Amino acid sequence: MQLSPSIFKAYDIRGIIDETLDPSIAKLIGQAFGSEMRELGETDIVIGRDGRLSGPSLIEALTEGLLSTGINVIDLGMVATPMVYFAANHTIHGKKPQSGIMITGSHNPPNYNGFKMVLGTSAIYGEQIQGLRKRIEAKQFATGQGTRTTFDIFPMYLAHIVGDVKLARPMKIVVDCGNGVGGAFAGQLFRALGCEVQELFCEVDGTFPNHHPDPAHLENLQDLIKNLQTTDNELGLAFDGDADRLGVVTKDGQVIFPDRQMMLFAKDVLSRHPGGQIIYDVKCTRNLATFVKQHGGEPLMWKTGHSLVKAKLKETGAPLAGEMSGHIFFKDRWFGFDDGLYTGARLLEILSKETDPNQTLNDLPNALCTPELQIACAEGEPFTILESIKAHAKFPTSEAINTIDGVRVEYADGFGLARPSNTTPVVVMRFEADNEAAITRIQEEFKLAVLAAKPDAKLPF
Known part of the structure; x- marks a missing residue:
């Protein structure tokens, strides 16, 4: 299978079985991750998988890739993702593995699967995940012969x-x-x-x-x-x-x-x-x-x-x-x-x-709010839309604008949010206010801002 850049997401690696992800790709990910570990001086890793049908074949291939770089693999078997994180914080078989990989499709449909990764005590994301892709493309892999053991972490x-x-x-x-x-x-x-x-x-x-x-x-x-x-x-x-x-x-x-x-x-x-x-x-x-x-x-x-x-x-x-x-x-x-x-x-x-x-x-404080709303876009488009909104949009009745992640506009009686999703090509929106009239007013201001940046946007409100 050809390596698809699309599987390297913002927070993890995720693909569709037999379309963008299969055991051959899992082995390459193991080789790349093991090589990164070796550069950090790490020697031991815990791995696990969820209950998806593709899990057993992917974990075998991932293990093969990791072993080939000289990394020692502790296989936890079928576990919840937090158990991999937990194991990476503990001594197992006399070793303290600080890295871990969980094979999981999380909440995606059954034909998806993926990898959540911790490298030397830190969850990797963004450029580090792209670094794995680049390493695979350049075939820059460490070599060695690791060992494989199993461990039941649940007790x-x-x-x-x-x-x-x-x-x-x-x-x-x-x-x-x-x-x-x-x-x-x-x-x-x-x-x-x-x-x-x-x-x-x-x-x-x-x-x-x-x-x-x-x-x-x-x-x-x-x-x-x-x-x-x-x-x-x-x-x-x-x-x-x-x-x-x-x-x-x-x-x-x-x-x-x-x-x-x-x-x-x-x-x-x-x-x-x-x-x-x-x-x-x-x-x-x-x-x-x-x-x-x-x-x-x-x-x-x-x-x-x-x-x-x-x-x-x-x-x-x-x-x-x-x-x-x-x-x-x-x-x-x-x-x-x-x-x-x-x-x-x-x-x-x-x-x-x-x-x-x-x-x-x-009794916990509550507010009138919308669920998460989405505007479908072309690949990469959500980020250009948000840049345009940040540069040009006016929110006349607002009190403050926060641009830490997209645009969150604070009002005396509510807030509105538009941000680019890091996992799918959509603009994510959410609104909250003291009453229906306030939500409607805030949504109108966002509607003008979005349509100015993307005139053909199909708004979900």
């Missing part, structure tokens, strides 16, 4: 969480893993914490026969909502395909989106880290910054993208970070990587102290 991971997280009382919960890899672990984890757990679609099946494993979309939470209406379960938790993101549904069927979850976590974390920085991405509600300040913290808005947020967390030493997509990063009591399963455990710890968890969640 260590489970013991660490159960040793850290303590529930004030047992809770009755329902968990929906959408047939993603989290299903192999979630039930056991939450039972070990003392919960009574009902499992929905926790059989790992890479065809995702019931619904898509992506809790960011409401249609994928309908089974949880129905279950909570008809049982005495108190709370619903949903996980994406590789279990690094969490969705939350209340007893009365309300979805608590991650920017509101962050309020609960920030309040808890700030009780131990007064004055601490709380990092959140540009898609989050403006209520989050207000809430963080009210609880003695320092809000810091940052770019969208789990690798970018992770890097900012590492740079600042903040105890907590999160983004609207559902990646939550605890440095307080944890390791600073995104982990949906651990985030679920921390949520239960907080809610188990409340007499009415449902009320606690619903």
